[in-house]
Amino acid sequence: xxxxxxxxxxxxxxxxxxxxxxxxxxxxxxxxxxxxxxxxxxxxxxxxxxxxxxxxxxxxxxxxxxxxxxxxxxxxxxxxxxxxxxxxxxxxxxxxxxxxxxxxxxxxxxxxxxxxxxxxxxxxxxxxxxxxxxxxxxxxxxxxxxxxxxxxxxxxxxxxxxxxxxxxxxxxxxxxxxxxxxxxxxxxxxxxxxxxxxxxxxxxxxxxxxxxxxxxxxxxxxxxxxxxxxxxxxxxxxxxxxxxxxxxxxxxxxxxxxxxxxxxxxxxxxxxxxxxxxxxxxxxxxxxxxxxxxxxxxxxxxxxxxxxxxxxxxxxxxxxxxxxxxxxxxxxxxxxxxxxxxxxxxxxxxxxxxxxxxxxxxxxxxxxxxxxxxxxxxxxxxxxxxxxxxxxxxxxxxxx
Amino acid sequence: xxxxxxxxxxxxxxxxxxxxxxxxxxxxxxxxxxxxxxxxxxxxxxxxxxxxxxxxxxxxxxxxxxxxxxxxxxxxxxxxxxxxxxxxxxxxxxxxxxxxxxxxxxxxxxxxxxxxxxxxxxxxxxxxxxxxxxxxxxxxxxxxxxxxxxxxxxxxxxxxxxxxxxxxxxxxxxxxxxxxxxxxxxxxxxxxxxxxxxxxxxxxxxxxxxxxxxxxxxxxxxxxxxxxxxxxxxxxxxxxxxxxxxxxxxxxxxxxxxxxxxxxxxxxxxxxxxxxxxxxxxxxxxxxxxxxxxxxxxxxxxxxxxxxxxxxxxxxxxxxxxxxxxxxxxxxxxxxxxxxxxxxxxxxxxxxxxxxxxxxxxxxxxxxxxxxxxxxxxxxxxxxxxxxxxxxxxxxxxxx
Numbered sequence: 001x002x003x004x005x006x007x008x009x010x011x012x013x014x015x016x017x018x019x020x021x022x023x024x025x026x027x028x029x030x031x032x033x034x035x036x037x038x039x040x041x042x043x044x045x046x047x048x049x050x051x052x053x054x055x056x057x058x059x060x061x062x063x064x065x066x067x068x069x070x071x072x073x074x075x076x077x078x079x080x081x082x083x084x085x086x087x088x089x090x091x092x093x094x095x096x097x098x099x100x101x102x103x104x105x106x107x108x109x110x111x112x113x114x115x116x117x118x119x120x121x122x123x124x125x126x127x128x129x130x131x132x133x134x135x136x137x138x139x140x141x142x143x144x145x146x147x148x149x150x151x152x153x154x155x156x157x158x159x160x161x162x163x164x165x166x167x168x169x170x171x172x173x174x175x176x177x178x179x180x181x182x183x184x185x186x187x188x189x190x191x192x193x194x195x196x197x198x199x200x201x202x203x204x205x206x207x208x209x210x211x212x213x214x215x216x217x218x219x220x221x222x223x224x225x226x227x228x229x230x231x232x233x234x235x236x237x238x239x240x241x242x243x244x245x246x247x248x249x250x251x252x253x254x255x256x257x258x259x260x261x262x263x264x265x266x267x268x269x270x271x272x273x274x275x276x277x278x279x280x281x282x283x284x285x286x287x288x289x290x291x292x293x294x295x296x297x298x299x300x301x302x303x304x305x306x307x308x309x310x311x312x313x314x315x316x317x318x319x320x321x322x323x324x325x326x327x328x329x330x331x332x333x334x335x336x337x338x339x340x341x342x343x344x345x346x347x348x349x350x351x352x353x354x355x356x357x358x359x360x361x362x363x364x365x366x367x368x369x370x371x372x373x374x375x376x377x378x379x380x381x382x383x384x385x386x387x388x389x390x391x392x393x394x395x396x397x398x399x400x
Numbered sequence: 401x402x403x404x405x406x407x408x409x410x411x412x413x414x415x416x417x418x419x420x421x422x423x424x425x426x427x428x429x430x431x432x433x434x435x436x437x438x439x440x441x442x443x444x445x446x447x448x449x450x451x452x453x454x455x456x457x458x459x460x461x462x463x464x465x466x467x468x469x470x471x472x473x474x475x476x477x478x479x480x481x482x483x484x485x486x487x488x489x490x491x492x493x494x495x496x497x498x499x500x501x502x503x504x505x506x507x508x509x510x511x512x513x514x515x516x517x518x519x520x521x522x523x524x525x526x527x528x529x530x531x532x533x534x535x536x537x538x539x540x541x542x543x544x545x546x547x548x549x550x551x552x553x554x555x556x557x558x559x560x561x562x563x564x565x566x567x568x569x570x571x572x573x574x575x576x577x578x579x580x581x582x583x584x585x586x587x588x589x590x591x592x593x594x595x596x597x598x599x600x601x602x603x604x605x606x607x608x609x610x611x612x613x614x615x616x617x618x619x620x621x622x623x624x625x626x627x628x629x630x631x632x633x634x635x636x637x638x639x640x641x642x643x644x645x646x647x648x649x650x651x652x653x654x655x656x657x658x659x660x661x662x663x664x665x666x667x668x669x670x671x672x673x674x675x676x677x678x679x680x681x682x683x684x685x686x687x688x689x690x691x692x693x694x695x696x697x698x699x700x701x702x703x704x705x706x707x708x709x710x711x712x713x714x715x716x717x718x719x720x721x722x723x724x725x726x727x728x729x730x731x732x733x734x735x736x737x738x739x740x741x742x743x744x745x746x747x748x749x750x751x752x753x754x755x756x757x758x759x760x761x762x763x764x765x766x767x768x769x770x771x772x773x774x775x776x777x778x779x780x781x782x783x784x785x786x787x788x789x790x791x792x793x794x795x796x797x798x799x800x
Contacts (some may be wrong), residue, residue: 224665225629254671261673265624265665271654272689273661279679289672 014133022263036229044376050129053389060109111388131155132162149182167379253301333365342372422663436629444776450529453789460509496666513789531555532562549582565777653701731763742772
C-alpha cells in the first residue's frame with residue numbers, strides 16, 4: 001500500500017509565547033482582529049516547541065492532518081482558513097513576481113503532521129505554537145515568502161506572536177480588513193540574556209472555559225474589558241516596550257503582574273463569570289508578592305493565561321532562590337514527574353528569615369513540576385530529512 | 401464595689417445588611433464618603449442581629465465599651481468619631497429646640513456593651529450591624545432624633561444602610577461635606593414577602609485583607625474601580641431600584657450576580673491583587689449558574705462580600721430545592737454544627753436530571769452551615785430591662 005510518491009516535504013518548528021500584555025477579546029470574530037494590542041515573550045524551543053511537517057504531492061487526493069499522531073478533521077474552519085490564506089498569498093506572489101521559478105502547484109493537496117514536545121496535559125497554550133508552525137511550514141512548502149501574521153492569526157490570534165523570537169508585539173491595527181493587525185519584533189532574544197522564565201505547572205483536573213468562547217462572552221458582557229482595551233492597554237504597551245528596551249526588570253515585572261491581574265479581572269466581570277485561577281494560583285501570587293516584599297524590590301513576576309498555571313519571570317541571579325522558595329511552599333510529591341525540567345538550577349538553602357517572610361502553609365503537590373527556560377528564537381526550518389514527521393509515503397512515521 | 405448608680409440605660413438591636421450593588425472605595429477617607437452609591441437588603445434580626453446597651457451617668461468617670469464581653473479601647477478613632485457626631489447632633493438639637501425638656505447631660509460619660517447573636521467566626525460583616533446599633537443606641541440615650549447616616553457611616557460606611565429595614569440605598573452624594581451622602585429606604589421589608597436569603601458559611605482559615613485597607617488600595621491602584629464607580633454603578637442603581645419596585649426576581653438576581661462579580665474583579669485589579677473568593681466560593685457560583693440553566697431562568701442569585709461566604713437570594717418556592725442542591729454538592733460533615741439554621745426548609749429529593757445537570761464533584765465540608773432568613777426591619781428599641789447588657793452598676797452583666 002505504501003508507495004513512494006513524488007513529494008515536496010518541509011519540516012519546521014515554532015515556539016510557545018507568553019503574553020505580558022494580554023490579548024482577550026476580538027473586535028472581528030471572522031478576521032480574528034483583537035480589541036487591543038498585546039505583547040509577548042517567545043519561549044525557547046529547547047524546552048517548548050511544536051514541530052510540523054507539511055508534504056505536497058500531485059498524488060494526494062485530499063488535504064489531511066495529524067496532531068500528535070491522531071488524524072483530525074482538516075475541514076475545521078480555522079485550519080481551512082489558514083490554508084485558504086496561504087493559497088491566496090501564493091497566488092498573489094505568482095502574479096506579482098514572474099522572474100522566479102513557478103512555485104509548486106497550488107492545486108496539490110497537502111498532508112500535515114504536527115507534534116508538541118510538551119504534554120498537552122500541562123495546560124500550556126499549544127495553539128499559538130501550533131498555528132504559527134502550521135502557517136510557517138505551509139508557507140515554506142508552497143513557496144510563500146510574505147508576512148504570515150494574517151495566516152497564523154486566522155488559526156489562533158496569539159499565534160502571530162509566535163512567528164518571531166524574543167519580544168513581540170501584536171498591533172491591534174485600525175483597518176477594518178485587518179491588514180495592519182500584524183506581529184512585530186520589539187527586541188530579539190539576545191537583547192536580555194539574563195531574563196529567565198519558569199512555567200509552574202499546577203495540579204488541576206477541572207474543565208476550563210475555552211479561550212475562544214470565553215473571550216467572546218467577555219466582549220459581549222464585560223464593560224470593564226471594553227474600558228481596559230480602549231483606555232488602559234495603549235499606555236501599558238508604550239510603557240512595556242520601554243521597559244524591555246531599557247531592561248528595567250522591576251517595572252517590567254510590576255506591569256506584567258498588573259496586566260495579568262486585570263485580564264483575570266475582566267474574566268470575572270464576564271457573565272457568567274470566568275475564573276481561571278485556582279487556590280494554588282492564588283498562593284503562587286501571594287508567594288511572589290511576599291518574596292518581592294522581603295527583598296524590597298520586584299525580583300520576580302507572575303502572569304497567568306487561561307488556566308491555573310503560573311509563568312514566572314525573573315533574572316538569572318534570582319532563579320535558584322525563587323525555585324527553593326517554590327519547593328518550600330509547594331513540596332514536590334513523589335508522583336513520578338521530575339520536579340525541575342529545562343535549564344539547570346543551582347540548589348540553594350532558603351534562609352529562615354525568608355521562610356518566615358513567606359509564611360505560607362506548605363501545600364504538597366500543588367505544583368506538579370517546573371519548566372525553566374528563557375527567551376528564544378522564532379520558527380526554524382529543520383534540514384535533516386530524518387526529522388520529518390511524514391514518511392516517503394506521505395503518512396505519519398510510526399512513533400519511535 | 402458594685403454600687404447602684406443613677407443611670408439612663410437604653411438597649412437596641414440592629415440588623416446585618418447585604419449589598420446587591422456593592423460599596424467599595426471611598427472618595428473621602430476622613431468623612432467616609434463612598435466612590436459610588438450602593439444598595440442593600442436588610443436581613444431579619446430573628447437570625448442575625450447586634451444588641452447594644454448604652455448607659456450614661458454623672459458618676460461614670462470615663463467612656464468604656466465591651467464587645468462580646470471583652471472590653472476594648474474606646475479611644476479608637478472610629479468609635480470616637482461616632483461619639484463626637486452624636487454629641488454634635490445633640491448640641492444642635494438643644495440649640496434649635498428649647499421647648500422640650502433638656503436632654504441628659506452631654507458631659508455624662510457613657511458605658512456601652514454590644515453583642516452579636518452570630519459567631520464572629522462566621523465571617524459575616526458584623527461591623528455594619530455593630531456601628532448601626534451603636535449610632536442608634538447612643539442617639540436614644542442622648543435624646544437625639546436626627547437622621548443618623550452620618551454617625552453610623554463614621555464607624556463603618558455600610559453601617560448607614562443597617563439603619564433601615566427592607567431595601568436601602570446609600571446615596572453617594574455630591575457635597576464635599578457629605579451632608580447628602582445618606583441612607584434611604586427604597587422599599588420596606590413587607591414589600592417582597594416571598595424573597596428568601598441564605599447565608600452559605602464557607603470553611604476557610606485564611607487571614608483576609610480587611611475591607612478598610614483593601615478598598616483604599618483599590619482606590620489607589622485600580623483603574624477599573626474608578627471606571628466602575630463613575631460609569632457602571634449609576635445605571636445599575638436605577639435598574640436595581642426598578643427591579644425591587646417591580647419584584648422582578650430574574651433581573652434583580654442577574655444584576656446582583658453581575659455586581660458581585662464586578663466588585664471582585666476590581667479587587668483582582670488592585671495591586672497587589674485582593675482575592676476574597678476561594679475554590680468553594682467558585683463552586684457555589686458554578687452551582688447557581690447550572691441550577692438556573694437547568695430551570696431556564698434566574699431562580700437563584702449569589703453575592704459575595706469581602707470573604708468567601710456566599711449570600712444567596714431566591715424566592716420561597718425555590719428555597720427547598722436549592723438547599724437540596726447545596727447538600728448534594730457540599731455534603732455536610734459531622735462537625736458538630738447544625739447544617740441548617742434559621743427559617744425552616746422542607747426536605748425535598750433532587751431529581752436525577754437536576755443532579756446530572758449540576759455535574760459538580762461533591763466537596764464534603766466545603767460549606768459549614770446555612771443560615772436561612774428573609775428581609776427584615778431596621779433597628780429596634782428593647783423595652784424589658786432584663787434584656788440590658790449592662791447591670792445597675794453600669795458594668796456588663798455576667799453572661800448567662
